[in-house]
Amino acid sequence: MIRQKWTRAWCCVLLCVISTSLLPVNPVFGAVQPAVVEDGPARVTADAAVLMDVATGDVLFGKQENKRRPPASTTKIMTAILGFELGRPDEVVTVSQKAAAVGESTIHLDPGEKITLYELITGALVRSGNDACVAIAEDISGTEEQFVKLMNRKALALGAQNTHFENTNGLPLKDHYSTAYDLALMARHGLQIPQFASITRQRETKIHFLDPYVLMDLRNTNKLLWNYPYADGVKTGTTTAAGKCLVASATKEGRQLLAVVLNAPDRFGDAKKLLEWGFEKTETVRLVNPREAIAEFPSTYKPVPVFSDDSIDVSIPKAKRMNLQTRVVWEKPANFSVRAGERVGRLEVWLGDQKYYSVPLHSERKGMLKGS
Template structure:
């Protein structure tokens, strides 16, 4: 049984790495894009106490604010974001987990699990995210991969697949270890992915809840460690973390007027104040701009006899400070020689979106139909 789960788990991670490398399009989250580098984002609000912080638009993935965004730091219990992601992606919510002696022996923040207790995987993940149960994380890992060590390898592979290049996990719960680290930017990438999982998003927005143990048949009351859910009306996630080495950490999301933003603050003496300040700044000072609609023709490619219209398959949305909207530019780059035959749906080039001197994203341009022509003039449609 464990061998089968382990094989299935590695196949899932391998497939994730392949699909992430070719940047698939999520119809809800828009066209794939390379985010603006943290060092080049606009300045945000003053007096942010966090040593490292980022603010990201959840839908577009664009980075709106960065402070030492790529500095490696202990992530504490924000580690559990990745543990929960793999728990949902590699397991079934109604699978029954039997708690091992090793999992039950994990200390500090716990659900006080006992050996041989039985509980559904969904309930266990809820305990990890809401009450920050360290023991729950080990139980999840052992159930999915057979051991915590094997599960941690999968966490690291998944992190790389999501673009988190400055992250390395050695455990599932964030207990201190000098080789266990992440960054504000990497945690934002992981949390953004987690928020695309309905069960993850639903759990992390709950202020209070209950989990049900199957054996023994008891319920446990849980209260979320994320106080932002109580003192900021737009808050809807995600996870706290605290250790002596990491300081006070928080990954938080909020939705206002249909727009969701995500903030990460690490080693922040005023983590909830910092998060609220950054989120409010983001809602007030930044916006999401639609540059191109799905299927909209944006240019004409010169084929053998006539011009071929090219289009973007998916819409192009860009999030940025309102003051910088005037600096947006688009450029068409052809990847195929002019005066060549084309096939319908063939990729002929790409559309680059620039914010000043920074390239924000690059989107494939596809031919509308199969056409031949003999013209060399390239004419762009106005945006």
């Protein structure tokens, strides 16, 4: 049975790695995108912080956002992601002795209890159950150790290059670390999963044990859900080594932002301050609509319209909108024939003297365009 579960998990994680490219992200090439704002909200107490636009993936503010730190229970974001992507929510899980023995923050699992995978994920995200995380891992991969390997692979697939997990719940270990930026990447991915987003926005809920049949009331550890009206997720984390941590999302007038604060004495205040600053001082600008002709390539026979495959949106400080520029760079010599769908250049998006994106440009995909 363990071998079968591991095979299932391994095949599924390959599909998850592939499906990562389907996220609505701006097509940035090259190194990790730096924060585009040097200034930001004053007096952020966190040792490390980042503010990200969920739709575009743009970083709006950063403070030591790539510094490796213990992530505490924000680790459970990745555990929940793989729980949904590799498991069946209605699958019945029998709690093992090992899972029941996990201490610190728990949902008080006992050996032999039966509960669905969905309820375990809810217990991990809402009440931060360390025991629930181990039960999730054992159900999907047979052992926590094998599941952690999948967590690390998925993190890399999402671009989280400064993350390494040693367990599923964030209990302190020397080589268990992440960054504010990496956690934002993971949370952004999680928010694309409807069940993940639905669970993390709940202030209070119940989980149902099947055997014995018991209902358990859960209250979310994320107090921002009570004191900030736009808050809709995601996860707290606290250990002595990590300090107080929070990954927080909020949606206002259809725009969703994501704040991460690590080792923050005032984590809820910091997150609210970052989110409010982002809503007030930044905006999302659409530069190109889907299948909109951007320019004309000077081919031999006649100018050929070129396109980006997707719309191009960019999130920037409102004060810097006038500094936003686009440049077309041809990669194919002029006066050459062009095949249908051929890449002929790229559209570069610049904010002042900083190159923001580089987006491929292709000719019309239908028909064949020939030069003389």
